[in-house]
Each structure stands twice: as structure tokens, then as C-alpha cells.
Amino acid sequence: MNAPTPTEATPTEKHADAPTLTVYPRPLARATVSIAMGMLLCIPWMIYVEWRDRRKEANSLSSAPFVVDLNLATESELNLLPGVGPKLAKEILRLRDERGKFERVEDLLAVPGIKQTRLDQIRPYVVVP
Template identity: 30%
Template sequence: MAKTQLSALYLSLALGGAFCSPGLMAADAETDTKVAQVVSPQGEQVSINEATAEQLSAAMNGVGLKKAQAIVSYREQYGPFTAIEQLKEVPGLGNALVERNAARLKL
């Protein structure tokens, strides 16, 4: 799902579904279900061990698709994260970025 569509979904959910566009409603149901499983409508934390690059880039402040893909690649190469702080080991992610997003993330 595109970042703009995901943002529209979050806004729509936050406003009680009042502004949900028909194009977004017709989006792939499997993708929508997967997004709902990783990021709740209430804006709860996203799992760094389960989320896709698109979901990570949408949930994390200062993380675009390239850095989010680096997180996914690191996870695929080294296995699941055991601590949020391990994100500091991902190339392109620094202490400040990880600390800024720590509240948005879970294992």
C-alpha cells in the first residue's frame, strides 16, 4: 500500500471513518488485513520483526522506504531483533533516529 494511502487510512480511522475514499476502500483486502495486524487503528506500535518496509516507513518518523528496506534486509540476514536498540546496528540508522521512534516500535 502506498505511503499516501496508508496515511489516508490512518487519518480516516482517527476521524472515525468519515473521510475514507472509495479508492482506498477498494484496496487489496489481504494487504489491508496485514497492515491492521501490524499497526492498529489506534496508532499502536509497529513490530520491527513483522512489518514490511512500507509499514515501517509509514510508522517511523524520518525513515523513508530506503532505510525501512535496510531494516527488513538486516532482519532477513541476521534474524529477528531481540531489542529495539538493535536498530542502531542497521546501516543508515543512528542513535537519534532510533530514540525518536522508540515509542512507535515493538518487537
């Protein structure tokens, strides 16, 4: 029998017929364990970074889920605006019918019931092209 190489385990006399086991060199085993541990530690970090980036992207988009064109909006569309109920929606339509198209969003201040605070509340949701 040839002399065993450093990577082979020598069978004992008690187990002479047992197969020879190959033992990996210690530096390779350490490197493998280090890589596996690194991956296990990095995966949650990668998931967090992805979640954080998606959250930033969602926050950077307009906070308004919809935008209403004041010159084309119907009463039901105006009812969707925060702080605008059926009565105020009718007032906006009445003013639009009397004066014609809105020139700018600030024209809503002429509607009875809309003051600066309510206009600031509505502003992200309306446009006047």
C-alpha cells in the same frame, strides 16, 4: 370576602374583576434565583472539567498512534515510522533477513543510517515482543 392571606395580592377597586395573583414569598424567590444562577455558573465549569479530563486522558495514552512489531513489519509499515523512508525501510528488512529476528529495539542501531537520535525518534512506535 375573607381577609387576604399574605401570599395573595389584593385587587384594587379599579380592577375588581381581575384575577387574584399569587405572589411567592420572597425567600422562595431568592432561593429559586440563587439555584438558577448557580446552575448557570456551574454548567460552563462542568464542561471545562470534562474537556480537561478528556485532554489529560488523551495525553496520558501513548503518544504514538500505532505500534509496529519489528519482527513482523512490512516495508510499507516501516515507512510510516518517523524518519524512516523507503531506503531505510529496505535496510531494516535486509538486516532482519540476514541476522534473523530482532532481540530488542536497540538492534536497529546496526542498520546503516540509524543513529541514537533516530532510534530515540522511532522508539515509541516500535516493539520487539
